[in-house]
Amino acid sequence: MGGLLRYQIEAFASFSQAECELLDAVVRKNVTVARPRRDIVREGDTPRSVDVILDGWACRYKQLRDGRRQIVAFLIPGDVTDADVHLLRKMDHSIGAITRVQYAQIAPVDIETLVNASPQIALALRRHELVNASVQREWTTNVGQRCAIERIAHLCCELFVRLRMVDLTEGQTCDFPLTQYDLADATGLTSVHVNRTLQDLRRQNAIKLIDKKLTIPELDSLMAMCAFNANYLHYDSQTGS
Amino acid sequence: MGGLLRYQIEAFASFSQAECELLDAVVRKNVTVARPRRDIVREGDTPRSVDVILDGWACRYKQLRDGRRQIVAFLIPGDVTDADVHLLRKMDHSIGAITRVQYAQIAPVDIETLVNASPQIALALRRHELVNASVQREWTTNVGQRCAIERIAHLCCELFVRLRMVDLTEGQTCDFPLTQYDLADATGLTSVHVNRTLQDLRRQNAIKLIDKKLTIPELDSLMAMCAFNANYLHYDSQTGS
DNA sequence: CGTCTGATTGAACTGATTCAACGGATGTGG
DNA sequence: CCACATCCGTTGAATCAGTTCAATCAGACG
Numbered sequence: 001m002g003g004l005l006r007y008q009i010e011a012f013a014s015f016s017q018a019e020c021e022l023l024d025a026v027v028r029k030n031v032t033v034a035r036p037r038r039d040i041v042r043e044g045d046t047p048r049s050v051d052v053i054l055d056g057w058a059c060r061y062k063q064l065r066d067g068r069r070q071i072v073a074f075l076i077p078g079d080v081t082d083a084d085v086h087l088l089r090k091m092d093h094s095i096g097a098i099t100r101v102q103y104a105q106i107a108p109v110d111i112e113t114l115v116n117a118s119p120q121i122a123l124a125l126r127r128h129e130l131v132n133a134s135v136q137r138e139w140t141t142n143v144g145q146r147c148a149i150e151r152i153a154h155l156c157c158e159l160f161v162r163l164r165m166v167d168l169t170e171g172q173t174c175d176f177p178l179t180q181y182d183l184a185d186a187t188g189l190t191s192v193h194v195n196r197t198l199q200d201l202r203r204q205n206a207i208k209l210i211d212k213k214l215t216i217p218e219l220d221s222l223m224a225m226c227a228f229n230a231n232y233l234h235y236d237s238q239t240g241s
Numbered sequence: 242m243g244g245l246l247r248y249q250i251e252a253f254a255s256f257s258q259a260e261c262e263l264l265d266a267v268v269r270k271n272v273t274v275a276r277p278r279r280d281i282v283r284e285g286d287t288p289r290s291v292d293v294i295l296d297g298w299a300c301r302y303k304q305l306r307d308g309r310r311q312i313v314a315f316l317i318p319g320d321v322t323d324a325d326v327h328l329l330r331k332m333d334h335s336i337g338a339i340t341r342v343q344y345a346q347i348a349p350v351d352i353e354t355l356v357n358a359s360p361q362i363a364l365a366l367r368r369h370e371l372v373n374a375s376v377q378r379e380w381t382t383n384v385g386q387r388c389a390i391e392r393i394a395h396l397c398c399e400l401f402v403r404l405r406m407v408d409l410t411e412g413q414t415c416d417f418p419l420t421q422y423d424l425a426d427a428t429g430l431t432s433v434h435v436n437r438t439l440q441d442l443r444r445q446n447a448i449k450l451i452d453k454k455l456t457i458p459e460l461d462s463l464m465a466m467c468a469f470n471a472n473y474l475h476y477d478s479q480t481g482s
Numbered sequence: 483c484g485t486c487t488g489a490t491t492g493a494a495c496t497g498a499t500t501c502a503a504c505g506g507a508t509g510t511g512g
Numbered sequence: 513c514c515a516c517a518t519c520c521g522t523t524g525a526a527t528c529a530g531t532t533c534a535a536t537c538a539g540a541c542g
Binding site for chain 2: 044060062064065066068069070072073082084085087088089090092093123126127129130131132133134136137138139140141143144145187188227231232234236
Binding site for chain 4: 179180181191192195196198199
């Protein structure tokens with residue numbers, strides 16, 4: 001934990017001491033807290049800042065008129081909301097806090113400063129966005145092609161692996177503050193069926209999920225169960241230039 | 242039709258004569274043709290060029306081990322594959338031709354030249370990518386939340402509207418070279434059910450689909466049927482700076 | 483012609499939904 | 513501190529949207 005945390009984007013380029021400090025300085029400028037289950041940004045809003053999640057979980061979601069909700073991404077510590085959203089006039093989705101969320105609001109101007117000051121930071125931000133796009137494609141595939149148990153297993157694998165990247169796992173365990181409603185909205189299932197599917201996964205000893213903590217006794221076999229292929233997270237584009 | 246076509250990205254910033262010519266020059270450098278149903282890029286490949294679709298339809302898709310396939314996006318004339326893919330080591334999905342596809346391969350170096358030479362082109366490319374990301378979120382929502390008839394109606398609306406943006410519609414009609422298998426893979430349904438759902442849409446007079454031509458007699462009512470909200474295509478971020 | 487791809491149909495089946503109810507935990511206001 | 517409401521997880525039973533399997537048909541193509 002350098003300054004406030006290990007940023008997700010550090011995984012996508014190697015930063016010098018000076019770059020880390022620059023990043024920290026910009027992040028520290030304006031740190032905010034959102035209470036659990038509150039919206040951070042709403043669909044239709046004019047984007048004003050780029051947000052970096054420092055602590056807690058949030059999600060991007062889209063809501064249909066009749067109330068149906070699709071969670072299209074989870075944001076965990078270190079995640080950056082699109083570095084250029086302000087190039088579009090209106091948000092096409094909302095961002096909501098799952099837990100209490102501490103996040104930094106960065107003005108577009110400051111992003112520009114960062115990007116101009118450091119090609120490495122610019123590179124890392126671009127890669128982070130490309131990975132976000134890749135993750136979104138995988139999610140489309142997840143809800144489009146996989147059955148219930150595969151969808152949930154896949155989501156567990158993804159979140160565990162992403163949390164591990166930012167050092168937020170302990171052995172085979174990580175935080176997992178999602179309700180079964182959240183899981184339902186993320187996987188395109190009903191909460192009733194999520195409940196039954198989780199029981200199934202537990203019965204198979206594939207996961208433990210107690211008290212908002214997820215444990216995956218054998219990650220490899222959970223991955224095998226849902227044909228999880230980590231390529232889409234693009235680890236291999238790390239730190240090397 | 243300026244040079245080879247009206248580029249999709251022209252919708253996202255206004256270009257001077259000089260900028261259009263610059264764009265044309267880079268595009269003309271290396272134009273290739275892919276036969277129908279052939280892959281243009283394969284998952285696992287090292288990205289070597291940015292492609293601009295000049296003519297025909299293509300799709301991005303992901304294939305699972307057991308053969309299940311999810312189409313995650315359709316590419317129509319004017320579309321640009323991610324301008325920075327080369328920042329990642331390996332493609333996480335494939336791009337396949339649906340029809341015969343004419344496309345330009347642009348070397349990363351030439352993209353850099355373009356971007357450096359013209360802030361407007363850079364802006365347009367960034368916006369195009371942000372819109373692609375938005376469309377991907379909408380697709381996740383489409384397969385996650387909507388029923389069969391809504392999914393297909395929504396897809397028809399999206400494609401019609403996007404084609405209209407690049408002047409590829411004639412009145413209420415546009416090309417629609419997709420097979421029912423393609424539609425199935427894009428919507429997460431089986432081709433059998435796509436067939437029945439299309440019949441249903443035709444019976445309701447919501448669409449005509451004959452000979453690879455789609456006609457939407459009343460776009461408004463088709464949009465109403467699936468709660469289509471065009472915001473996610475971000476028209477409003479057009480041409481104005 | 484035969485072969486192949488894509489569209490169509492029928493009938494049986496099933497994964498997931500819907501509806502409804504219940505219990506435990508947590509929080510809140512009087 | 514009790515009474516009440518709310519959120520979240522759980523269960524059962526009936527239902528249904530979409531799948532599966534299998535067969536047929538039309539058009540395109542060498």
